[in-house]
């Protein structure tokens with residue numbers, strides 16, 4: 560049996576590929592959304608088995624196990640192509656791939672059981688695997704091409720590998736592979752095994768850099784955004800706002816503090832789910848009403864803050880009124896006869912060091928608007944004679 564006379568060196572290609580499969584599998588466990596890692600890991604695990612086996616098998620064993628080896632190689636090609644389709648978000652073609660697979664396996668059976676011919680087997684099998692790999696290429700090219708060099712390298716190396724799989728058997732005569740008894744020690748087999756390891760290493764390096772970069776982007780995104788509404792959170796708002804207020808070209812700048820009215824009542828009456836829906840609705844209304852360079856954030860609870868650039872106070876007031884009107888008019892969340900209301904306090908930002916105190920001033924104006932009956936906009940410097948100075952709790956009742 561092939562297990563006798565084990566030359567450990569011959570196991571290096573399959574063990575290296577198994578190691579790469581392990582790295583990909585571990586990365587996938589960290590972020591299960593990146594399914595292309597799982598497909599690639601499976602592809603490597605499947606190819607490592609016949610690769611190790613063929614490194615030791617005699618020509619009789621190669622004949623006997625041609626079908627299972629072929630199934631593993633073709634499945635590995637299919638998983639590799641699935642990894643690529645998942646990555647590029649293009650459709651996979653399982654029916655066509657199955658057809659190619661069945662046809663290729665039939666040829667393999669013929670050239671292993673009926674008329675054993677290793678050369679014909681290699682050609683048909685490599686051709687079948689290459690075709691399966693090439694299936695998603697057309698749709699991948701119809702899509703917008705990747706702009707960064709890592710994704711571009713991945714695309715072109717995948718195409719190169721697919722074409723290489725098809726033409727590899729053509730290399731046989733050039734490597735003088737004549738004595739089929741020496742298959743596992745032939746230069747052809749060495750080139751095949753080393754090329755598989757080379758491409759596996761290349762794909763792993765590229766895919767892992769892409770996966771890690773995307774994971775970091777995702778973490779940064781989660782750190783900077785509110786998970787319910789997807790708008791900026793307080794910390795990232797303050798960072799971004801600091802940059803805006805230092806830029807003279809963005810002045811005049813206005814700061815708006817908004818707070819939903821009687822939100823506790825909404826939660827208590829219609830449930831927390833309804834409250835969450837309202838928070839999402841308000842966030843999308845706020846986002847719809849801002850321009851490039853403006854910021855919108857959820858500061859926590861039912862409290863929102865906007866930084867509007869290149870705008871005077873009265874225009875900022877109009878924006879707030881428009882938002883208030885849109886929120887009031889929404890009929891999608893609360894039952895007929897009830898409406899969502901919001902109050903605003905607005906102040907101008909006078910300079911780079913004013914941000915922190917402007918936030919406090921806007922909050923005070925917002926508090927005044929609440930005391931004055933809610934569902935209203937109060938702006939800095941304006942006198943509101945109808946202000947209701949009753950405590951907030953009393954006003955609620």
Ligand SMILES: Nc1nc2c(ncn2[C@@H]2O[C@H](COP(=O)(O)OP(=O)(O)OP(=O)(O)O)[C@@H](O)[C@H]2O)c(=O)[nH]1
Nearest residue numbers: 818819820821822823824826831834835860861951
């Ligand atoms: N549904 C939901 N409710 C939240 C969330 N965060 C905070 N809240 C609720 O928001 C309510 C805020 O209540 P209050 O601070 O009393 O404010 P209010 O009832 O809007 O009263 P006024 O601001 O004075 O009009 C509390 O009941 C919180 O539980 C959230 O993410 N989802």
